[in-house]
Amino acid sequence: MNAKTKLTDPKKESLPGVPNINFMGMRHIAVWASIILSIASLVSLGVKGLNFAIDFTGGTVVEVKYNNPADVNQIRLNLEADGFKSPMVQQFGSTHDVLIRLAPQEGVSGSNLKSRVMGILNKDPSNIAELNRIEFVGPQVGDDLVTDSGLALLYASIGILIYVALRFEYRFALGAILATLHDVVMILGFFSVLQLEFDLSVLAAVLTIMGYSLNDTIVVFDRIRENFRKLRRGEVVEVMNISINETLSRTLMTSFLTLLSVIAMALFGGQVIHNFALALIVGIVVGTYSSIYVASALALKLGVSRMDLMPPEKEGALDNRP
């Protein structure tokens, strides 16, 4: 906190309970932190890429439960001996549960694959595997999904841009969309660095976070607009600072509550939605940060001024102000 730059609105200062943190004063540090992290994420995405699940790449996933602890290495060797190229075999949950991932192969479809794999897995008659789940995705389906997903992200961004531009002003819209993309890049970076499996549900989480982070940003922007009109004096930076402080308790409270439910999902929701919940956790944390710092700082950088949000009060009618 920078003690020298004090808020000048006397009314606000005298109020107990409203925090008085100079967020905008720290915006340069925040922007640099964001830039560095974004670049790191992008580099990781470029170098390591994402660990795409079979939803996107095509291939086969088999999940089995053994009645005795399973020897993962032996299973891998058995699979390789039968001609499967670099199969991924791992345990999850317990030593009895084994997950096997196989790359797509020419001319091999679901059912003959299933009997073949189950035959290999049950080589040891003293330890029998029960099939929990088998998924086979053809490469064409994966390709289509990649296209559809890219389009969905693009459309979501455009939709957001248009909506915020209509409701506020284009510089706010740009700030909001950049802050949102910042969050998306961070989640992708997180998944890339740790090489966590990126499946369809994680993509769903990314889109959800776009909406969520934007929601946070909008609440701050709404307050900035309101304060621009209410506090006739004061620099743009100060008004933004006051607005962020006023909405801080709400921002933190909501993020905390949403985090609680999502953490419960990550801890108790089981393996299928674990990565989905993880993506949401990262997204909520980053999204909260970005709506406090990135969105407003960007709008400021883009040169938003008091005049941009003053009446003609066309949109003001929607405000329902008394």
Added chain:
Amino acid sequence: MRNRYPVWKNLLILTVLAFGIIYSLPNFYGEDPSVQLSPSRNAKIDQSVLLQIEKLLADNGVKAKASELNDKRILVRFHDTDTQIKAEELLKSNMGNNYSVALNLAPATPGWLRAIGAKPMYLGLDLRGGVHFMLQVDMDAAVTQAQDRYAEDIRTNLREAKVRYLSVERDKASIIVKFQDAQTLAQGREVIKKEVRGLVLNVLENEQAIVATISEQEIREVRKFAVAQNITILRNRVNELGVAEPVIQQQGEDRIVVQLPGVQDTARAKEILGATATLEFRLVDSEHVIGPDGKAPLGTRIYNDRAGRPLLLQRKIIVTGDQVVDASSGLDQQSGSPAVFITLNGTGAKKMADTTKESIGKAMAVVFIENKSETKEIGGQKVTTKRKVEEVINVATIRDRFSKRFQITGLDSTEEARNLALLLRAGALAAPMDIVEERTVGPSLGKENIAQGERSFLIGFALVAIVVLVYYKVFGIIANLTLVFNMALIMAILSSFQATLTLPGIAGFTLTVGMAVDANVLIYERIKEELRNGNSPQAAIYAGFDRAFATIFDSHITNLLAAIMLFGIGSGPVKGFAVTLTIGIITSLFTAVTCTRMMVNWIYGEKRGVKLWI
């Protein structure tokens, strides 16, 4: 500035809440393991069959919980899965010939709820176990087949019109018709133009040839038709599998999703889905009768019709299914009764003309033949048997001599006409399909998924509720009640639409808890702020709700935007998430604003000098 709602508004809110609670109730009653019987073919299903089943079960000491007869099936409920499986075996061995017997999990919704149409949510495959197939229809093959048909069509028409041609050949995207000279080319062009629709004709002057290309519109039709037809065939076959509540729907332009809940044996399912079908047109033999020993006289064969009645047909086949170019249903222009219009190709037309010339007044039958292969485990060894199912689907009297185009009338209903047309086409020209995605979820994993989903939801909900209660006190209680109402409303709406609940769908519920409470947080923080600004409690409540609304509205719209985009990429489970989230966002706008306000009004409205516990 009065913190009071008019009576009608309160009543409206309470009505909506009552709807939410009542229609979400069926989800809490669980499911009964049960066995379902539906008639295959024309076997009857009525009270007497129900009594027969009840007697059969009772005689064998299988205790049923309840049994019921609804429009097209009989459902027998049991107390546990062991009895259910015992009963299934019993029913299959005793009634399996005429009825398809399937295991089912029937919702144990009490009668009064069922009476008002309340049903539980439909559980997705990841929650109940089963197989999911995605099949891709080979569109190129469908178009090639169409081109072959057109080529055949052109040949026949030119021949009928006695126009000499050198050759008719298919060449990649078009059909090339070559002629000897300009005169026959001109004649040929007229004939093709008049008789064969859906083609774009171009003349290659120096080669004395016509290049016929199928029009864009026609190709679109062919593609649409190929998918629709494959879906129909799949539906027929899945019904035969005896699966309770299968899902068969088109996805995208050229894909079909088939979901078979409860099925574990993917090999058998695939065999049935992949069966091929053909048709045969044969004359009915009215000169002979079936011998007393049940043997067919020389030159004839015994077939059964759909009701299982035996029928004597001639051994000689007139026309086979691959010679059927098209079949469609409609109304006979003269009588206005339902009819099926059939078009044959050139070879078929000639044979048909020869036969009908001599057989006016006789009856002709259409035989539907399905080739199925079944794999069974016998003594630890897998044995694949090929089976041919033959069935007479229609018998009609020949009224006239006909060849290429003819119609079948005298059908009972337009529905029968439609079905017959579909079957005729099914035998003729189904485009090949490939399985491009296959997912099997074991039943124990399904149960585990439900348990984990429920647990994470309840824990998340409890954590949020506790924090809200501690932080906002009386207003926290209100917020928590609102949350409960919100969940009930989402569940009620999902149940009413019979939407599918998936594991990500449950995650959607959990996430909605966090998002829905946001609206309450916004309002409460605003009220606190107004109090800090020195406003009276009543004014603070009023201004808090009023000012927070614009923000809540904006933030809901943005969340909604993202949720709707999710539909775009959504296959199966993700769609479930998108649906839950979208509905959750909309209902939370209602509950957080109006329900909260109503309760706040009841507690604090109209009172002076109250202290707000917030």
